[in-house]
Amino acid sequence: MLPNPNDLLPAMASALTQHLNQRQISEPRFIGIRTGGVWVAQALLQALGRDDALGILDVSFYRDDFTQNGLHPQVQPSELPFEIEGQHLVLIDDVLMSGRTIRAALNELFDYGRPASVTLVSLLDLNARELPIRPDVVGATLSLAANERVKLSGPTPLTLELQTLDN
Numbered sequence: 001m002l003p004n005p006n007d008l009l010p011a012m013a014s015a016l017t018q019h020l021n022q023r024q025i026s027e028p029r030f031i032g033i034r035t036g037g038v039w040v041a042q043a044l045l046q047a048l049g050r051d052d053a054l055g056i057l058d059v060s061f062y063r064d065d066f067t068q069n070g071l072h073p074q075v076q077p078s079e080l081p082f083e084i085e086g087q088h089l090v091l092i093d094d095v096l097m098s099g100r101t102i103r104a105a106l107n108e109l110f111d112y113g114r115p116a117s118v119t120l121v122s123l124l125d126l127n128a129r130e131l132p133i134r135p136d137v138v139g140a141t142l143s144l145a146a147n148e149r150v151k152l153s154g155p156t157p158l159t160l161e162l163q164t165l166d167n
């Protein structure tokens with residue numbers, strides 16, 4: 001049974017506020033990873049009662065399977081309406097699985113500048129990391145069967161669906 005994303009957001013907002021306060025970060029910059037991460041970021045900003053400009057990252061060109069899979073037909077440029085250099089970033093995605101998307105996102109961000117810190121927020125952690133990357137704030141942790149995936153639909157309502165991969 002998958003959780004309802006909207007039920008996870010209040011606790012994520014509280015945990016993120018506590019995380020930022022502990023580090024005395026007063027002006028975080030919020031960045032969502034296209035596509036699902038942008039929806040989660042928008043919902044999280046709403047839960048926080050903030051109307052900050054949201055940066056949007058498209059990591060298609062930075063993926064380590066880029067040469068195998070080619071380019072997604074809908075690839076769009078990243079949109080970062082603020083400086084990266086010296087800023088405290090909050091990077092938001094919907095699902096953390098292998099960690100390769102976050103690795104790609106960090107590579108892209110560092111091409112724009114050297115942030116002061118990056119806090120990682122993920123709606124779901126699938127307990128399947130292949131890299132030493134873990135979220136600072138997570139909505140829920142799930143363990144799926146090898147042939148199962150979760151798909152987030154949005155932006156409103158945010159819903160999670162379990163998919164089974166064909167062999």
Ligand SMILES: O=P(O)(O)OC[C@H]1O[C@H](OP(=O)(O)OP(=O)(O)O)[C@H](O)[C@@H]1O
Nearest residue numbers: 034035036094095096097098099100101
């Ligand atoms: O930790 P990883 O193994 O990299 O997996 C996590 C990523 O996979 C999904 O994106 P997907 O590539 O399906 O694109 P989408 O966000 O457009 O659905 C999900 O949205 C995460 O970004």
